[in-house]
Amino acid sequence: MFKDIIPFRFQRITRRQGGGDGAYCTYVKEADDAANKISQRKRIGINWLQNKALLAPLAGISNLPFRLVARSFGCSLAFTEMISANGLIRKSDKTLNYLRTSAEDQPLGVQIFGAQPDIMAEAARIVADQGAALIDINMGCPVKKVIKAGAGAILMKDPDRAASIITAVKKAVSVAVTVKIRSGWNRSSINAVDIARIAEDCGAAAIIIHARTYDQGFAGDADWSIIAQVKKAVGLPVIGNGDIWYPRDAMKMRQETSCDAVMVGRGSLGDPWIFKGIHQLFSGAGEDYLPTLSQRYEIINTHWKMEAQFSGKKIADKSFRKHLLWYTKGLPGSSRFRQIVSSMPDRQTMMDEVDRFFQSLG
Ligand SMILES: Cc1cc2nc3c(=O)[nH]c(=O)nc-3n(C[C@H](O)[C@H](O)[C@H](O)COP(=O)(O)O)c2cc1C
Secondary structure, three states: OOHHHOOOOOOOOOOOOOOOOOOOOOOOOOHHHHHHHHHHHHHHOOOOOOOOEEEOOOOOOOOHHHHHHHHHOOOOEEEOOOEEHHHHHHOOHHHHHOOOOOOOOOOEEEEEEOOOHHHHHHHHHHHHHOOOOEEEEEEOOOOHHHHHOOOHHHHHHOHHHHHHHHHHHHHHOOOEEEEEEEEEOOHHHEOHHHHHHHHHHOOOOEEEEEEEEHHHOOOOOOOHHHHHHHHHHOOOOEEEEOOOOOHHHHHHHHHHHOOOEEEEOHHHOOOOOHHHHHHHHHHOOOOOOOOOHHHHHHHHHHHHHHHHHHHOHHHHHHHHHHHHHHHHOOOOOHHHHHHHHHOOOOHHHHHHHHHHHHHHHO
């Protein structure tokens, strides 16, 4: 839980020669400092749309190490993956594990999912007590098990229940409550505007909209015009999500929809520096941002170390493979590297191969 991981210490990432601006996090903090920081933020509130680019909740991906990497590139608000309200109430270790954070991982949005207003309220209380800066309610998950349980995207079809959940959660906590929705259930039932209005009436602090319907899953293009419609319909901050692969997409989404901020999902995989590119573009400081090869190598190593510290070496060696594949995608000769890494038996062999690959790139 939050406090348990506060002594979590990371090493400062050193700059490399010719590396330009290697502005990463400094993670070394004392436990007391960290605890103070969190309670202070709770009191003073947070400017959580600051850089206008947020990291999406991503199951199996947006854990503490990945959030810290994203934050080091200017992501101003990051979310945990969706956490079961039932699991939180049962206080199962596995579920509570999703709440692990550190002082630098603030402001943190914790996303919860469930179908019962009272259980969602109780879960929200637990999460808020642990220091979450805001609580997001999942109304977009298309996973069968979740839908069957009456949670996630199926709430788009049940506005009364959606309203009861938002009201109950809002009543239970004093931190901001946001709602992440989809465009609708399917093409013939696009109702994001209605649900956003309900969220506003029930006291939500912002609405996040993934501009695809439930039946699109993650395929097909996101229809940003729905984001524009929602923005016109409500007075709440609107965060647009879907198909931001490059900083220019973020700019285009804001221009086309007038959304207040963008949320990046898959575009951040292997490309967490997208947040720096977006920030540069939004602030007129430049175009896209790309780290040098040596910086990319360093990011990989640091991320991997954090992952090992977070999950233990054994689990990290497995779970980090996907990041290695993402981090090297598109680099010259990467298809051979990617094939080899997928079948590597252990950490040392993988690391040696990473070293060899980056050396071969010069
Ligand atoms: C692997 C994966 C896991 C996801 N997990 C969650 C989740 O836990 N909660 C949620 O609201 N959305 C989740 N999403 C959806 C994303 O947050 C985002 O809405 C979606 O990917 C669209 O944004 P993108 O086009 O930028 O990826 C997930 C998506 C992917 C690909």
